[in-house]
Amino acid sequence: MIQETLILAGGKGEKFWPFQSTRNKSMIPISNTPLLVHTVDALIESGMEHIVIVSATHSAAIRNAFRKQAEVDVVEIAESKGSADTYLQGLGKLNNPTRPFFVLHGDCLVQTEDLVSFLDQAKLHDALIFPLREPSTNWIACRLDQGKVVDFGGHHRGNLMTHQLAGFIADGSFAGYCEVNPGKFTNLKVGVGSPQENYIEVSLMDAMADGLSLNARIASQPVFDIDKPWHAMEANVYMNQKRCSELKSNELAEGASIDPTARIDGFVRVGKNSKIGRNVWIRGNAIIGDETILDQGCIVGENVVIGDKCSILNHAKLGDHCTLGHRCMMDQGFELLTSLILDHVYLVHYGEYYGMIGENTDLGAGTTCGTLRFDDGLTVQSVRGRKETPTHFANASYIGDNSRTGVCAVLMPGVKVGSNSVVASGVVLNEDLADQTLIYAKQDTVKVPWGPEKYGW
Template sequence: MPMRLEPIRAAVVLAAGRGTRFWPYNVVRQKAAFPIVNVPLVRRLVDDLVQLGIERVAVVVGPGEASVRAALRTAPIQPVYVRQPEPTGTATAALLGLQALDQDCLVVSGDVATDRGNLARLLIRFQEEGPLAAALIQPLGPERPQDWLVAFPEGERLLGVEGHSRGGSFRLCGVYALRAAALPYFRDNPGIMRQVPVGGMPPLEAEMAQSLQMMIDDGEPVLAVEAPGYHVDLDKPWHILEANRQVMDAMAREMVGEVIHPTARIHDGAEIQGRLAVGANCVIGNRVSIRGDLWLGDGASVINGAILDGPVAVGPGTRIRDYCLIGGHTTVGARGVYGHGAEFSGVALDRVYCYHYCEIWGVVGEAVDFGAATVCGNLRFDDGETVWRVRGRQETPLHGANAAYFGDFCRTGVNAIIMPGRRVGVYSCVGPGVVLYEDVPDRQVVMLRQELTTRPWGPERYGW
């Protein structure tokens, strides 16, 4: 029986990559700072680590550092920040964090939405077994192994890894437990993922998975722990919708009874068919219909016949009113407005204005203004899923392929129509009457050129 070792009390959080596959949401933030159910991923992760007994955290940062620092400004412990001068790979980022802490560590990618139980399970098994390293793994399910770093376990032992493999049933989750003695395997990483299929084309980046393979090649035992709960890697925009659903469902499972602040006002004429978590100075008004669990931030209001098909999370100060419809598994951020006849489903960040007759499904960045009657088409005539291009590569998302994705600080004119699966870049505008069939890059405006014909007309045309 292996000797029981001391529990891990330190963690390295990796938040230094450029996240280009996450466009358009990587432009104004590091993707670890993207909020899921109104809490930045990296903040959600650090909160969970503290709950699990972690006392020291090193956060490795790079492009978008300011957004990560802002997300962790009020975290329960003050992290140590380590800057990676260039985003040259996860192994070099992890090495910087491990050197800063100089002890046994958990190493976690900051851009994952993961059940706290996954982290707990990895820590417990690592403590019980005492290997040099342990990796959290997850069944691939319907996903293609070519899209991930694949793990080949036998029981709880990791036999090997392969980057973008042609086969395999499990993938690495980007969550590892490491002894301090594992540091040389990161220091001596070859700077490229050599464990790839013949004909594979790995980028010149030092990958943590290659360091694991080096340990395995040296005969060191590496533990493979299957994640018991949800785990979503926010690699591409559609993963936002998947993560939002998984986190919201977990919140609903953990919800015990109702929490209603004494300053909140709930009208007797409201129809409520779910549980409420209502903050200070909130209002739920007359004729409102709530058909599921609702989390309502401080100062938010749902009034005058608004319909919420829960579960729904609403950020502080947001106003939902005038017979608008909010779909199930939707999160809207702080200080937004969703008004008369508007329909919204998906994820919206802070200060989104959806005033009149809009129909939006997808992900909406910060401070987006929708012109009246903006519509997102989400059903194709062939009933199929939109094929995307991500950095030039064709992909068909498993979730949200036909949703629309609006970058931060963009806007639409009246009667704009966004076709299925289209993305609008940061600081861009889609003009009135435009039917958008292609993605719009950052900092562009798309306008409709209208050709008008004017000729004489009047009573004489009718024989007067």
């Protein structure tokens, strides 16, 4: 039985901007639970005895999240030259690296059922893989043949590469291949370059060239590689739907209540001391945290997850598949379309939003985001200078942590706002705004004489 796991979370996560500026991307909340917490809980359920997480950015928050779990060690490294280097820097923290152990990419959301099933039967050199959902030009992907992983390709054009790697079973002998990693990706299409990084897939290819047979075990449920913000949105929709679909009756914790005038077209799980008040309409299944108030005619769609200590009042509306973090406020008719909202976000005084909002962010009265382009098309996103069109949530807006908008700010479809930034009153934002930046509108005005004489006096 596999007893130890090495989780690789040493990357900078720059494609995940603006949310990587203030956190390790493997800690992004999905359905109100950080990604790494999902993973660790699943590993412990599988019987895992020791888990080592290797991180190079924002490691303190990871350590804090697992401070009560003796099974978890968090290794903070100064920097990583790539996933193979992260592997080497974490190897020494395993209790017994000579025995087979599980190596897992920290930014992959794998369903508990797949992790438990994989580890229950895992043998040395088994690989947990999953089908591509986007073109292989977006990923490091792999090719299969007769149940084996036979090749890895770096952002290959064409259809040769069909799957991605979530993790694999290794032992201490694999370190020798990582130590002599060439520092770049070696299997590329002609004319394509690679960053100078130590990719663990290249070390696997070296081992395969020396005769290692990597057994492909394909996940039965979707696996989400959280590389860009819209991938977090996609994973959140899936997890909300999965969690809410498990409800078969209303579940009310101690002190929870539902007003007789509330309409519930599904089932709800309501946390301690939470209240569903007068004329609230819940249009499907929903999960509501502790000490949260829904009142005064607010509307909640289906497959919605709401955190602890929230208030949703005065005809505010959450659309289908929304997640609202802890300590959030919605009021005065504010509307959310499908969105992932992190902790301590205020959405009050009429407005509309579609997308993702980082924690501790405040939207001013009348803040609105565009969701539909005149050409009915999808917004082309810029990711580290590369243009790409997401298959999901291309027209959503993305606002980083600790940011705010002024009165009547407008976000056009697909824009991203950096962390610790401000979109001031009256701005129509049609391009991405960097971290730690305030943008405001210059206004030309005209003054003319006016008075009672204009009315004939």
